[in-house]
């Protein structure tokens with residue numbers, strides 16, 4: 059496969075592409091990536107959406123829906139994903155102007171299809187008529203499928219009528235626009251700030267890579283010296299490394315006052331009023347749907363069962379971390395020799411880290427050659443689950459760096475397969491992720507085994523030298539492989555609940571964060587981390603330092619995350635039309651409760667909180683910590699029984715990995731652990747012991 063020219067797929071226009079030869083529409087188990095061209099996309103999407111609209115109309119006419127009817131409806135999403143899945147995958151891993159155009163033209167069509175589906179009353183009623191059939195206890199998976207469908211219909215406003223329905227639609231559109239404006243304002247405010255520096259000494263400590271960029275930017279503007287922008291990497295570098303407190307203070311002030319009434323660009327693109335509008339509309343939409351607050355609405359699709367539970371969860375973590383965080387701050391203050399300002403924290407943390415740990419991540423790369431890390435990972439899966447992973451003859455792939463693997467049981471039967479695309483290159487989205495290529499389905503007739511895409515952005519091999527990972531990158535690989543196992547080891551027959559589909563999103567990071575733990579364990583590292591030339595194991599002192607780095611100043615970062623999470627959640631839970639949003643009041647209250655670093659009065663952090671006011675994580679920021687607790691506690695079972703205890707692994711596979719979204723996430727956890735999740739494992743893992751509260 060190496061003689062295939064890179065980037066062939068989707069990059070070139072083929073004037074001879076015809077609809078009847080459209081590779082997106084040919085039947086087959088896996089996508090025909092090599093034949094796929096940008097001009098295939100729009101005709102194929104139109105074709106599949108028309109066919110599925112027709113299927114929906116047939117389903118709407120069903121007089122008496124049956125379980126077969128349910129199975130036919132499941133095919134609709136699968137049929138669309140078969141066409142749209144490869145397109146959006148390619149758009150991420152092998153983008154080209156032509157493909158991006160085709161993608162952007164088709165995205166609204168696909169979105170519109172699902173919006174219409176969500177408000178389809180005829181289907182809603184037919185799903186409802188199946189509910190009694192599913193309630194007989196004989197069909198737990200079908201019952202969950204119907205419950206999810208009914209829930210999603212309701213959250214789309216299907217039950218609203220008349221003025222309420224119109225109002226709900228108007229709110230949704232207004233919210234989408236306001237949230238987009240929040241992000242836009244933040245971007246504009248970030249771009250509006252520049253720091254021009256002529257004195258090299260004032261930039262002492264700032265990493266060379268940042269200075270090279272700043273030098274080039276200055277030249278671009280016909281300026282001498284250095285021009286620094288406020289993008290996240292530059293901001294973080296300045297805060298962590300610049301020796302001048304004045305420079306750090308200037309960047310800190312610019313950063314925390316973006317899109318607000320304070321700071322160097324006060325009043326321009328102010329997000330303040332938007333926050334109030336967004337919170338008011340979210341609250342109103344939640345009330346229209348019958349929820350007490352937007353926080354309650356947010357939990358309708360999550361594992362946490364009540365707002366009180368989430369708030370207590372965050373407070374409990376806060377109580378048990380705050381004393382340690384205060385101690386860490388005291389250590390840092392003593393190290394600095396003077397009281398610390400908010401713009402000093404990252405700087406002295408970094409200095410202390412280098413002095414205490416004497417470990418640069420880069421030094422570890424020779425010990426983590428990618429082929430060896432993959433072998434180690436696959437053998438862990440083999441020891442845990444008695445499954446074999448081996449390279450297979452690749453089907454059509456989109457790039458010569460792509461590999462294809464199969465997971466098989468001891469008897470040789472196929473469990474699932476996955477593509478890997480692990481190296482950074484131009485025209486590929488940054489970061490690491492796992493996506494579904496095929497979801498497991500067994501809808502009467504043929505069994506579809508699941509297939510996943512595993513995408514990372516590691517350095518490519520150079521000549522004879524393999525790709526060498528930092529330890530952080532090895533952790534990333536394990537993380538993504540946890541998602542992969544979740545998707546492939548599923549035993550659910552319905553694709554909308556199989557693998558990673560339909561899983562409550564505060565629980566979906568459980569398997570990924572769970573698997574990360576293995577690559578921290580000395581007994582795993584002893585065989586997995588070997589020098590790529592000499593084969594020598596990682597020296598003991600480096601191993602020890604790595605363990606310490608995991609817990610270094612962990613409580614300070616814990617309470618910071620808790621501040622964000624508690625603020626987000628309380629804001630959405632305590633909103634009332636009479637009292638308004640009380641943004642500053644709630645934030646001050648949260649800070650008194652969990653924070654240890656005092657912030658100046660000009661700080662306007664909420665105006666920059668795009669996770670929450672831009673969309674996605676509204677009343678959901680807590681999910682990060684929630685899933686960390688689940689993962690650490692689940693891994694605790696392996697600490698107790700032995701790292702490779704087969705029975706524990708089998709219980710984990712059956713209770714967590716196999717069930718996908720077909721079971722309530724808490725029930726699944728309790729089945730595995732024998733009790734509800736507890737915080738202790740995460741606190742231990744982070745080095746935050748709390749003997750005073752445990753007694």
Ligand code: ZN
Nearest residue numbers: 537541567570
């Ligand atoms: Zn993840």
